[in-house]
Amino acid sequence: MMSLVVFAAPKLEMVGSDSVDFGKYSANQTKTATFTIKNSGDEVLKIKSIRKTCGCFKPSSDKMELKPNESAIIKVDVEAYGIYKSYSKFVFVNSNDPKNPIQKLRVSGNAEPLVEILPQDKVFVGNISKDQGVVREFLIKPFGKNSVKLQEPKVQSTHELKASITEENGSYRIKVVYDKSRKAGRIKSTIKVPVEEPKGWKNLELTLYGRAKAPVNN
Numbered sequence: 001m002m003s004l005v006v007f008a009a010p011k012l013e014m015v016g017s018d019s020v021d022f023g024k025y026s027a028n029q030t031k032t033a034t035f036t037i038k039n040s041g042d043e044v045l046k047i048k049s050i051r052k053t054c055g056c057f058k059p060s061s062d063k064m065e066l067k068p069n070e071s072a073i074i075k076v077d078v079e080a081y082g083i084y085k086s087y088s089k090f091v092f093v094n095s096n097d098p099k100n101p102i103q104k105l106r107v108s109g110n111a112e113p114l115v116e117i118l119p120q121d122k123v124f125v126g127n128i129s130k131d132q133g134v135v136r137e138f139l140i141k142p143f144g145k146n147s148v149k150l151q152e153p154k155v156q157s158t159h160e161l162k163a164s165i166t167e168e169n170g171s172y173r174i175k176v177v178y179d180k181s182r183k184a185g186r187i188k189s190t191i192k193v194p195v196e197e198p199k200g201w202k203n204l205e206l207t208l209y210g211r212a213k214a215p216v217n218n
Contacts, residue, residue, distance in 0.1 A: 011041030012097040022109030028201050031078040033107045039066035046096045054089040056082025076107050084113045114201050115148060116141045125187060125210035134178040138206055141171045149197035157189035184214035
């Protein structure tokens with residue numbers, strides 16, 4: 001006569017959905033996805049780690065060990081300004097469940113930015129010779145139906161420059177002109193543009209980087 005041997009083991013079970021979709025929302029908001037897991041096995045379930053696939057995610061669990069029939073809440077905070085436009089990312093819960101050691105959780109949404117920055121918010125100005133003129137421009141366009149009002153830019157830079165702002169039919173153009181008398185070395189300039197309207201948005205930030213070359217002695 002054959003006898004059936006059953007070994008005790010933990011078992012990770014999802015309670016409810018394993019995915020959360022936030023839909024459209026403003027990217028200056030923090031969103032929190034909540035998941036519930038349960039240990040439906042007969043040994044202690046141990047959460048070894050929670051791995052994220054996006055730097056803007058902050059996952060956490062209210063318990064790292066679950067007794068049989070015990071539940072835990074896993075939260076995933078999507079940081080404000082951390083991601084823009086449509087996304088679909090995963091969090092992996094690693095546990096000692098022998099049959100399901102990695103539980104995948106999906107978080108998706110459409111974090112709408114306030115503006116679009118052209119050509120982009122970080123620009124390489126190149127390797128610049130002494131007395132070489134350097135002028136760069138950024139176009140800041142409201143995203144979708146947003147109405148935006150910006151203030152005068154504020155500059156932090158390793159090299160002398162002037163930054164001006166002009167409005168063009170609801171969009172803004174930032175013009176950056178570097179002083180021609182420049183020291184040799186690494187160039188890094190940060191231009192912060194305060195958002196006056198709508199309220200609740202942090203400064204826009206533009207970055208220019210490159211290197212100023214020393215003059216060649218004849």
